[in-house]
Amino acid sequence: xxxxxxxxxxxxxxxxxxxxxxxxxxxxxxxxxxxxxxxxxxxxxxxxxxxxxxxxxxxxxxxxxxxxxxxxxxxxxxxxxxxxxxxxxxxxxxxxxxxxxxxxxxxxxxxxxxxxxxxxxxxxxxxxxxxxxxxxxxxxxxxxxxxxxxxxxxxxxxxxxxxxxxxxxxxxxxxxxxxxxxxxxxxxxxxxxxxxxxxxxxxxxxxxxxxxxxxxxxxxxxxxxxxxxxxxxxxxxxxxxxxxxxxxxxxxxxxxxxxxxxxxxxxxxxxxxxxxxxxxxxxxxxxxxxxxxxxxxxxxxxxxxxxxxxxxxxxxxxxxxxxxxxxxxxxxxxxxxxxxxxxxxxxxxxxxxxxxxxxxxxxxxxxxxxxxxxxxxxxxxxxxxxxxxxxxxxxxxxxxxxxxxxxxxx
Amino acid sequence: xxxxxxxxxxxxxxxxxxxxxxxxxxxxxxxxxxxxxxxxxxxxxxxxxxxxxxxxxxxxxxxxxxxxxxxxxxxxxxxxxxxxxxxxxxxxxxxxxxxxxxxxxxxxxxxxxxxxxxxxxxxxxxxxxxxxxxxxxxxxxxxxxxxxxxxxxxxxxxxxxxxxxxxxxxxxxxxxxxxxxxxxxxxxxxxxxxxxxxxxxxxxxxxxxxxxxxxxxxxxxxxxxxxxxxxxxxxxxxxxxxxxxxxxxxxxxxxxxxxxxxxxxxxxxxxxxxxxxxxxxxxxxxxxxxxxxxxxxxxxxxxxxxxxxxxxxxxxxxxxxxxxxxxxxxxxxxxxxxxxxxxxxxxxxxxxxxxxxxxxxxxxxxxxxxxxxxxxxxxxxxxxxxxxxxxxxxxxxxxxxxxxxxxxxx
Numbered sequence: 001x002x003x004x005x006x007x008x009x010x011x012x013x014x015x016x017x018x019x020x021x022x023x024x025x026x027x028x029x030x031x032x033x034x035x036x037x038x039x040x041x042x043x044x045x046x047x048x049x050x051x052x053x054x055x056x057x058x059x060x061x062x063x064x065x066x067x068x069x070x071x072x073x074x075x076x077x078x079x080x081x082x083x084x085x086x087x088x089x090x091x092x093x094x095x096x097x098x099x100x101x102x103x104x105x106x107x108x109x110x111x112x113x114x115x116x117x118x119x120x121x122x123x124x125x126x127x128x129x130x131x132x133x134x135x136x137x138x139x140x141x142x143x144x145x146x147x148x149x150x151x152x153x154x155x156x157x158x159x160x161x162x163x164x165x166x167x168x169x170x171x172x173x174x175x176x177x178x179x180x181x182x183x184x185x186x187x188x189x190x191x192x193x194x195x196x197x198x199x200x201x202x203x204x205x206x207x208x209x210x211x212x213x214x215x216x217x218x219x220x221x222x223x224x225x226x227x228x229x230x231x232x233x234x235x236x237x238x239x240x241x242x243x244x245x246x247x248x249x250x251x252x253x254x255x256x257x258x259x260x261x262x263x264x265x266x267x268x269x270x271x272x273x274x275x276x277x278x279x280x281x282x283x284x285x286x287x288x289x290x291x292x293x294x295x296x297x298x299x300x301x302x303x304x305x306x307x308x309x310x311x312x313x314x315x316x317x318x319x320x321x322x323x324x325x326x327x328x329x330x331x332x333x334x335x336x337x338x339x340x341x342x343x344x345x346x347x348x349x350x351x352x353x354x355x356x357x358x359x360x361x362x363x364x365x366x367x368x369x370x371x372x373x374x375x376x377x378x379x380x381x382x383x384x385x386x387x388x389x390x391x392x393x394x395x396x397x398x399x400x401x402x403x404x405x406x407x408x409x410x
Numbered sequence: 411x412x413x414x415x416x417x418x419x420x421x422x423x424x425x426x427x428x429x430x431x432x433x434x435x436x437x438x439x440x441x442x443x444x445x446x447x448x449x450x451x452x453x454x455x456x457x458x459x460x461x462x463x464x465x466x467x468x469x470x471x472x473x474x475x476x477x478x479x480x481x482x483x484x485x486x487x488x489x490x491x492x493x494x495x496x497x498x499x500x501x502x503x504x505x506x507x508x509x510x511x512x513x514x515x516x517x518x519x520x521x522x523x524x525x526x527x528x529x530x531x532x533x534x535x536x537x538x539x540x541x542x543x544x545x546x547x548x549x550x551x552x553x554x555x556x557x558x559x560x561x562x563x564x565x566x567x568x569x570x571x572x573x574x575x576x577x578x579x580x581x582x583x584x585x586x587x588x589x590x591x592x593x594x595x596x597x598x599x600x601x602x603x604x605x606x607x608x609x610x611x612x613x614x615x616x617x618x619x620x621x622x623x624x625x626x627x628x629x630x631x632x633x634x635x636x637x638x639x640x641x642x643x644x645x646x647x648x649x650x651x652x653x654x655x656x657x658x659x660x661x662x663x664x665x666x667x668x669x670x671x672x673x674x675x676x677x678x679x680x681x682x683x684x685x686x687x688x689x690x691x692x693x694x695x696x697x698x699x700x701x702x703x704x705x706x707x708x709x710x711x712x713x714x715x716x717x718x719x720x721x722x723x724x725x726x727x728x729x730x731x732x733x734x735x736x737x738x739x740x741x742x743x744x745x746x747x748x749x750x751x752x753x754x755x756x757x758x759x760x761x762x763x764x765x766x767x768x769x770x771x772x773x774x775x776x777x778x779x780x781x782x783x784x785x786x787x788x789x790x791x792x793x794x795x796x797x798x799x800x801x802x803x804x805x806x807x808x809x810x811x812x813x814x815x816x817x818x819x820x
Contacts (some may be wrong), residue, residue: 004597018601037465055746055753056740056743057743057744057745057746057747057748057749057750058739058740058742058743058749058751058754059743059751081443085736087739088739088751088754088764088767088768088769089738089769090752090767090768090769091768092768093768107735122736123736123737123739123740124735124739124764124769125769126769149629160553174807190793213644228722228723230721230722230723230737230740230741230744233739233740233743241521245594288703299773311640312640312722312807312811313638313639313640313815316811316812316815316816317814317815317816319812320815320816320817322816323815325534326495326498326532326533326534327640329468329497329498329531329533329534329643330466330533330640330643331640332467332468332495333466333467333468333469333643334466334640335467336465336467337467339467339468340467341467341468341469341498342500344468344498354498354534355498356500357498358498358499358500358501358502359498359499359500359534359535359536371715396540398810398812398816399809399812401726401812402726402729402807402808402809402811402812405722405723405726405727405730406729406732406808407730407732
């Protein structure tokens with residue numbers, strides 16, 4: 001795990017306490033040595049919860065557990081371990097998940113179904129849950145409102161920097177806080193949400209409204225990012241609302257209007273965290289933003305943007321600092337969405353290199369060459385067909401990705 | 411282009427003359443120095459032709475040309491250039507294609523629409539077709555029945571070895587020959603057929619039957635291979651039948667039964683060529699065969715097999731000689747096809763490592779470790795749902811791929 005920190009890393013923001021969330025990290029020695037690998041958070045009674053999970057057909061046992069637990073919309077605790085994903089572990093995996101929830105519920109004094117779980121790491125190895133449950137009592141004794149950084153670090157696997165984001169939102173004129181932490185670096189092609197992300201707020205929001213806000217927010221954040229087109233079996237985003245803030249009541253029926261600012265700030269947190277995951281994409285040297293316009297629909301634009309973002313040839317060209325728009329054209333064409341070669345325009349770094357199906361005569365390559373040497377690369381594609389638009393984010397494909405994933409059982 | 415020859419390369423087979431095909435190669439200096447880059451073939455009157463092309467929505471001008479020319483089912487000449495794909499070149503590209511066809515038709519003495527074209531190389535640069543047409547008269551004077559190797563070499567781009575395959579088939583007891591050449595190494599995720607492939611036979615077969623045989627053959631050969639999931643804008647497979655062999659007449663109506671052996675041998679040639687392309691996959695060190703069984707349908711099995719073959723995490727694991735079946739499970743799950751985690755079984759090198767959703771207790775890793783060190787890797791997945799099965803082929807993802815595609819405008 002001695003990977004160099006991504007050159008695209010951002011600093012951890014200051015993370016003030018959030019009323020109702022006490023958390024901490026400990027070393028359970030599940031796979032890693034000399035680092036924390038289990039994180040716990042405890043919430044007060046009345047906390048509501050929303051979740052979005054992987055659409056991978058082979059989900060891990062913790063995903064199964066959370067999907068079932070989400071039915072009540074109530075949460076009292078979260079337990080996360082890094083190093084072992086508890087995926088493809090059959091009945092033993094389900095038993096390990098239950099044992100973990102039972103142990104945490106005993107410490108917190110709540111129903112087991114109000115404990116949420118997440119595991120990340122190697123697939124197909126049995127989770128030594130007795131090490132995990134053995135570490136929980138001491139960890140529970142250390143939970144505090146100040147341990148955000150410890151929690152952000154405790155869930156890392158191949159991540160090279162901890163990821164967090166925080167915003168203040170207004171509900172009916174009263175301030176609430178939204179803070180999230182995330183991990184993720186490879187196996188990133190969220191079919192809902194990338195790897196693990198936990199967002200917390202002190203707002204008091206009925207679970208169905210919370211779920212609607214989270215579902216919408218992940219669509220335009222995590223679901224618009226890709227590192228390597230591979231969809232994890234453990235992708236989980238959970239949003240906990242402790243209800244400790246004082247603000248006008250948000251009714252389950254008709255409360256959505258009150259949440260306009262909350263949703264906007266939540267979306268900012270989600271996008272910030274999603275981009276931090278891309279910035280820590282395995283081997284990433286450049287962050288790539290892809291804006292597609294002129295598509296027949298927003299859905300079509302998103303598919304085209306993701307086809308560009310998933311193209312190994314586009315990503316290796318950018319790694320080589322080559323504004324190879326021919327490969328961008330190829331990726332547009334393979335997306336399977338409506339496209340007319342002779343209306344297609346492509347820009348890199350804000351300079352239109354190709355318009356209406358051909359090279360822009362005598363375009364000045366100098367600013368594009370300079371742009372390609374930077375850390376943040378912008379690609380724009382206009383399909384010239386309609387008004388649909390979308391944005392996607394990815395990173396370049398470098399030797400670092402091969403190094404990280406070609407080593408034995410990384 | 412000084413790439414080392416792929417360790418998976420196969421030797422060029424002996425390629426005897428094929429009645430009715432005269433061919434040759436010349437250096438037109440379009441992009442490369444000191445090598446041939448234009449190939450021409452001439453056929454006798456009565457030659458029929460079938461073609462299958464890229465489904466990329468941004469096809470090259472030669473693909474447009476061939477699609478139109480295919481309407482008559484007749485061919486007299488083929489002109490191929492390497493180094494410039496004549497893709498995304500607007501009206502100038504269409505003009506370049508026409509000028510090339512006009513020049514070749516003048517030399518052969520045939521309608522321009524009986525000249526077939528293919529171009530491969532960089533996308534988005536204007537094809538200097540005057541260099542190409544200037545080289546054609548001398549080239550035409552050198553065409554011979556013996557120049558198969560020259561033709562196979564003249565169409566190479568990032569290929570590290572020339573690719574050809576030949577078989578003898580029987581039609582109604584009479585022997586006919588089928589010989590094909592192909593090129594391809596990167597941008598290989600055929601949505602019909604990979605890059606360029608030209609197959610020739612001296613059989614006399616009506617164009618509709620020829621087209622049916624080719625369409626079916628590419629589905630289970632080129633369309634079951636992937637190097638990097640990127641679908642070329644130039645993919646072209648053309649099959650020319652010169653009609654010079656003596657065999658019982660194949661009627662347009664009801665002639666399919668006579669072609670049973672011909673189709674079987676044609677499929678062998680297509681699969682042989684498709685696998686040679688995968689063996690020359692950019693940076694490839696290992697050839698990977700993926701057998702999926704127990705799917706709800708053959709179509710579903712193929713999608714699962716291709717999802718495994720397109721997974722960067724599976725491919726980098728194999729490059730690292732890691733039988734990481736957790737990543738295979740992930741790829742099965744992300745395919746979007748029906749799959750039940752708890753019925754899933756995975757084998758590598760013929761050894762079942764996971765059965766019915768969990769690790770096989772105490773399985774012997776030694777033979778798997780030995781298998782992973784070899785050049786040819788076998789993955790088998792049984793979904794346990796139905797009788798659908800399919801096979802796909804790919805190669806590993808190595809530093810070589812990044813080297814080749816990250817260098818400026820490769």
